[in-house]
Amino acid sequence: MKNRTRRLSLALALAAAAQLGTLPAGAQEAAGPIPRSAGQPYAPRNLPDRIVLTPGADPTREMAVAYRTDMAQAASEAQIAVAVDGPTLDEKAQGRTGSSRTIDSANGAARYHQVRFTGLAPDTVYAYRLKGSAGWTEWLQFRTAAAEARPFRFLYLGDIQNGILTYASRVIRQAFHANGNIELVLHAGDLAAQRDDLDHDDEWGEWNQAGGYNWSIVPQLPATGNHEYVDVTLPTGAESRKLGPYWPLQFALPANGTDPVKATTYFVDYQGVRFIVLDGTAAIDLGAMDAQTRWLDATLASSKAKWNVVLFHQPVFTCARPRDTAEIKSVWKPIFDARKVDLVLQGHDHCYSRLTSEGGRAVSAKARADGAVQGPVYLVSVTGSKMYGLNDRARAQPDRTAEATELYQVVDVDGGTLRFRTFTASGRLYDGFDLERGADGRNRLNEIAEPKIAERFCTGAVGPDGGKCVARGK
Ligand SMILES: [Fe+2]
Incomplete structure (x- = not known):
């Protein structure tokens, strides 16, 4: 709705300026035709x-x-x-x-x-x-999946959303090129931006070109982000959001979630892991919190999987925004704790965060050294080109953060061990940890010994690659 308001006010301002004969140079172009993908390559063809x-x-x-x-x-x-x-x-x-x-x-x-x-x-x-x-x-x-628990590898991607073909494609391709046998791909929402100043069909063309044949041979588990929803005006004249038309066309999902969000919630049991996909936008903005909360709790309670992974868009702990996502933190986090969720995979913040204790990275490191049990591990990541700056607590609360960095995550599930590795766009190891399931049924987290590159963040106006800082404050 923010973009629509911005476009409307821009249009009104331009109309007023034109009447006064004060139209600034270039202003017409700014409100002009929606830009298209270079070469306009996305017309439907006589082959699928x-x-x-x-x-x-x-x-x-x-x-x-x-x-x-x-x-x-x-x-x-x-x-x-x-x-x-x-x-x-x-x-x-x-x-x-x-x-x-x-x-x-x-x-x-x-x-x-x-x-x-x-x-x-x-x-x-x-x-x-x-x-x-x-x-x-x-x-x-x-x-097809094996009927029993069996080692496998999955890929987790944050928001692809911006620079879909220009920038996100190389991250996706690097992930597949450097890591064989990826059996599932998890998308934490905002696959495309889908706002009024973009052509949505071109965006989905780019999203498909970016993933290419990988999308057609590896099962995809997408979660909706706020950008999967588009602005609508209700018959009452009020502004609201509804799920954009491409989501139900582009994804033939299991539809085993909960009403009223059957199109965007589901779960899949895959070789010893239960993946549960939630719709954060519908929960926060569209009145679908209670139904999802009951379904989440029941779906975790009935899980016979060794590992439980939850996927949704708006993060419990944010690395970019002034405040955490209060609604989700107060309602879903207690369930993640009580039901012993292993990984909470999220997007939305256009930065990277691995958080193992709300008390901060020092508290977390000490607890680990003392042999403490590890609760849910909270991840935020980003694939595409839009970047947000880290918030005031990001350098001390999560164990590891990144700013202005495109990333992908490879997770290996192997019996009682879950190995999580984060790589940068060019394939450098950025973060990693192993979760080990103990005889007590609880997880311990081990930091990895493999060498990681230095933590990436902007210093003033200078970005981590030495050029300009492309992360903007949220
Ligand atoms: Fe996003």
Whole structure:
């Protein structure tokens, strides 16, 4: 709503200035056409694009795919086969159908399709392909989850949101290039900015180009951020927000969360980890806090997983803002503590923070040295180019922070050990810790011995790379 207000006041100011004949040079351009992605490359085509794989509620038995075609491809048609090692996938492939919805955009009318692959066998490699009006895509390969706890690796990304193709793409590609066998990708919200001064279809084009085929072969677990919501005017004239149209088109999610936010809340059990995805924006701004709180508690209570990971956008402890997210801190944090959540993965603040004790990094380090049990570990990270400056407590409260730094996180789950590593955009180790599950059923946190680069922050107007500080105060 802030952006809309800004645009409205800009438009009114310009109109007034034009009447007075005082239009400043360049002002017309500022309120002019919405900028487009260079070359305008995102028109729908006669082959599927924007292909995103998501897990079913039971990823041992089900996966789903969402994709886009031009309007000529009316049917949602896929083929799937158990993978073989020769070029004969079509011999035993089975046809699957799904459903589609259309969307009009600056890139033309398009059809978004969704197909659910059900009845799969656990721990099995499958290949699938999708039909466009000109023919089939290449075969795309994924593996279903094993039915039991099994070591695996997942990637956690903060806000991609800004500079999606220009800047965030290299972070995503570096993450995949340097780390094989990533089996899931967690997105902590604000995948695109989706504000009035941007073309939303171009943004989703960039988001898909940035992830490329990785989005179509590795199941994605996205959480909504505030930018997944767009401004609307209610019939009463009041301003509100609603979920933008791309979210339900682009992600074929399990829909096993809670009303009234079934489209944006869900959980997935994957080889010994329960991932729970919440909608912070709906909780804070749209009256969906109580329902999510009850569902969160019940979903943690029923978890038989060794590890429980919670993913949402607005952080409990903020590294950029003057105050923590009070609503979430007061309602969800007690549940994370009581139900022994292991990791709380968040975004929103466009800085990095790993926080293990509200009392601060010195308190936390001493507690660790004394053998204290580790409660939930709170992470905030950012992938794209927008950066916020650290707040007044960030250098003392979290164990580790970063400013003006693009990052990705690789997490290895291996029995009673969870290894968390944070890397910078160019692949340098920035932070890391191991959670070890003890015989008492509780976690101990071990700092890692591997060498990390120095903590990154701005000094006055100078950024951590020696140029200008690109982090702005929040
Ligand atoms: Fe954001």
